[in-house]
Amino acid sequence: MKSADRSPGEILVISRDEVEALLTPGACVDRVLDTFRWVGSGVVEQTNPVNLYVHDRLGPEPEFGHGVVQAFPAMIRPLQRAAVKWLGSYRQNPRRGLPAISALDLVTDIETGMPLALVDGTSVTNMRTGGHAAAGAKYLARSDSEVVAIIGCGNEGRTHLRTLNVLFPIREVVAFDIHQSAASGFADEMSAELGVSIEVTDSVESAVAGADIVCVVTTAPMPVLMEDWVEPGTHVCAATGFRDVDKRCATRFDKWAVGWYGRDLEWIEGPEVGKLGGLQPGDLSKADIYADISTELMPGLRPGRERDEERTIMTHMGMPALDAAVAALVYDLAIEADAGTWIRVF
Ligand SMILES: NC(=O)c1ccc[n+]([C@@H]2O[C@H](COP(=O)([O-])OP(=O)(O)OC[C@H]3O[C@@H](n4cnc5c(N)ncnc54)[C@H](O)[C@@H]3O)[C@@H](O)[C@H]2O)c1
Numbered sequence: 001m002k003s004a005d006r007s008p009g010e011i012l013v014i015s016r017d018e019v020e021a022l023l024t025p026g027a028c029v030d031r032v033l034d035t036f037r038w039v040g041s042g043v044v045e046q047t048n049p050v051n052l053y054v055h056d057r058l059g060p061e062p063e064f065g066h067g068v069v070q071a072f073p074a075m076i077r078p079l080q081r082a083a084v085k086w087l088g089s090y091r092q093n094p095r096r097g098l099p100a101i102s103a104l105d106l107v108t109d110i111e112t113g114m115p116l117a118l119v120d121g122t123s124v125t126n127m128r129t130g131g132h133a134a135a136g137a138k139y140l141a142r143s144d145s146e147v148v149a150i151i152g153c154g155n156e157g158r159t160h161l162r163t164l165n166v167l168f169p170i171r172e173v174v175a176f177d178i179h180q181s182a183a184s185g186f187a188d189e190m191s192a193e194l195g196v197s198i199e200v201t202d203s204v205e206s207a208v209a210g211a212d213i214v215c216v217v218t219t220a221p222m223p224v225l226m227e228d229w230v231e232p233g234t235h236v237c238a239a240t241g242f243r244d245v246d247k248r249c250a251t252r253f254d255k256w257a258v259g260w261y262g263r264d265l266e267w268i269e270g271p272e273v274g275k276l277g278g279l280q281p282g283d284l285s286k287a288d289i290y291a292d293i294s295t296e297l298m299p300g301l302r303p304g305r306e307r308d309e310e311r312t313i314m315t316h317m318g319m320p321a322l323d324a325a326v327a328a329l330v331y332d333l334a335i336e337a338d339a340g341t342w343i344r345v346f
Contacts, residue, residue: 008114009346014334016120022333023127025134025162028326032131033138033298035325038078039260040294046074046320048266057275065091065100072320075110076328083107083324085121101125105327117331117340121323124330128322130159132259132293133237134167136314137213139297139304140257141235145212146171151204151225152218153177153186156239160215164237165194168213173198176207178220205229213237220244221277227252232309241267241315243278249313255290255305257297259316264292267317 014022038044054067067090075082087103094100103121108114137145145168150157153175164170173196177183180200187198201207204224208214208231215237216225227248230236236253238245250256258264265286266272267279274280291302293316305312334340 006342007344008112010342010344011115012117012331012334012340013343014117014119014330014340016123018334018339019120019123019127019330022337022339023124023326023330025127025130025159026166027329027333028127028131029134029163029166031326031329032128032135032322034078035076035321036132036135036259036294037298038076038325039262039319039321040298043077044074044321045077046072046324048263049320061092064093064096065089072323074320074324076321076325077110079325079328080110081107081116081324081328081331082110083320083327085125085320085323085327087121087125103323105323107324107327107331115345117327117334118343119327119330121327124323124326125318126155126159127163128326129156129239129318130161130163131326132316132318132322133160133215133239133314134163135293136257136259136316137164137235137237138167139293140255140312140314141168141213142233142305142308144169145235147210147212148173149207149211149214150175150186151177151207151214151216152220152244153182154217154219156217157186157215158190160217160237160239161190161194164213164215165196170194170196172196174201174207174211175199176201176204178218208234216240216245218244223247225249230311232311234311235305236311236313238313238315241278241317242284245313245315247279247283249311250284250288252311253313254307254310255312256288257290257304257312257314258292259314260294260319261286261289261292262294263319264315264317 072085105119105121
């Protein structure tokens with residue numbers, strides 16, 4: 001059915017398999033870059049997530065983890081769309097056969113206020129997170145980067161490699177995971193998909209030796225990448241801020257960039273610091289940051305990489321605008337492909 005033929009109470013449900021089939025890494029990277037630009041030029045409204053804690057998150061961990069449900073709302077004026085990601089997280093859920101994280105994105109038309117789509121938000125999150133890593137690497141990594149180290153071979157390890165592969169001539173990948181089977185499964189799957197050679201190593205230190213780009217995408221509660229292991233010329237993509245990356249990378253590297261000050265400072269000197277491990281109050285501050293993507297690197301107010309031998313790092317803790325803008329793209333792609341399932345809700 002064409003979107004114009006639907007009645008106002010019909011929404012398109014787009015499943016994980018459909019998101020993964022529709023959303024190419026290239027289209028995702030383009031949409032993420034547009035979103036950083038829109039955020040920087042003030043045409044996006046978004047709030048920090050609304051967090052509903054099921055348990056006292058600073059108390060002892062319950063059997064299935066500290067439960068939290070969160071809402072991530074954003075309105076993207078150039079797209080005429082608003083969306084909210086509704087996310088549930090219980091770190092120990094796999095012990096009862098459930099995923100640790102699950103999310104849904106509800107997409108709305110802002111001209112009429114009508115709901116348009118319900119999209120699997122987990123696959124959108126996975127891909128947009130790889131997208132913002134690639135956006136940071138576009139400004140900070142050497143453009144001839146061809147060796148990538150993936151530390152943590154889960155969902156983000158996969159999407160980071162897919163999105164970096166759009167921008168860089170990747171020839172070789174070195175993979176490490178605390179679970180060797182995760183690393184070998186990743187190597188088999190991703191080498192077949194991307195046609196690159198993937199070597200599994202037995203330590204983080206050996207994985208990052210000689211890498212042009214290092215992605216640290218683990219669920220480790222402590223730093224697994226140490227500053228002095230990172231060679232000149234390397235760029236680090238850090239998806240958890242400094243939870244699994246040595247915080248000295250922020251001060252000893254040539255450049256530390258974030259995605260957007262408006263969101264990332266929450267995790268550096270705002271109320272989130274010290275709540276989920278990683279940085280503690282006073283560890284780092286805005287003064288340690290070289291630039292953000294949205295308001296400084298993209299508009300050209302500060303240069304990205306200037307010398308081959310610079311060591312650089314980009315951290316970004318995600319923002320509702322990225323989920324909203326990518327979910328809106330998935331909706332448009334599904335309409336174009338006549339994919340998804342229409343459901344009448346009123
Ligand atoms: N910044 C953002 O916007 C954003 C968005 C999504 C996810 N994340 C973060 O990215 C991380 C990865 O997410 P994911 O969905 O890929 O998780 P995942 O569970 O799919 O994969 C994580 C992998 O890390 C591995 N791992 C755990 N401890 C390790 C260690 N000490 N050394 C090496 N590997 C280790 C696990 O074995 C697993 O294979 C999570 O910490 C998540 O919170 C950040």
